[in-house]
Amino acid sequence: MNSDLEILAEIPIGAAVQIDKIELHTNRVSGTSSAYLLGKVYSKEKQESYSFQYTWGDYHLLYEDKPYWTFELAFWQDEPLTEKYFIDVP
Numbered sequence: 001m002n003s004d005l006e007i008l009a010e011i012p013i014g015a016a017v018q019i020d021k022i023e024l025h026t027n028r029v030s031g032t033s034s035a036y037l038l039g040k041v042y043s044k045e046k047q048e049s050y051s052f053q054y055t056w057g058d059y060h061l062l063y064e065d066k067p068y069w070t071f072e073l074a075f076w077q078d079e080p081l082t083e084k085y086f087i088d089v090p
Contacts, residue, residue: 008050009043016042017076024089033059033089035069059089 019039026033035057040049056074061067069087073080 009046009048011041011043011050012045015044018042024087026089033061035059060084 017039018041019037021038023036023038024033025036034055037054037056038051039054040051042049054074057069057071059067059069066086067089068084070084071081
């Protein structure tokens with residue numbers, strides 16, 4: 001990743017991930033919606049938990065009679081979800 005962000009810890013594959021909350025946010029101007037997952041991941045090496053925010057999913061709204069969500073492969077999955085999900089947006 002090309003970034004000037006400080007690396008706090010490198011979390012190995014297989015580390016425990018805890019999702020505490022999911023929030024759906026809708027932009028007032030464009031009407032687009034985003035899903036945010038908020039949680040923690042634990043580093044055994046540092047014996048410390050790290051909070052994270054992860055944007056996940058695509059809301060298909062334009063030209064759809066019934067808008068739906070799709071979810072690409074996330075960092076904790078082995079396979080992506082392939083279904084359409086009908087989730088009410090606030």
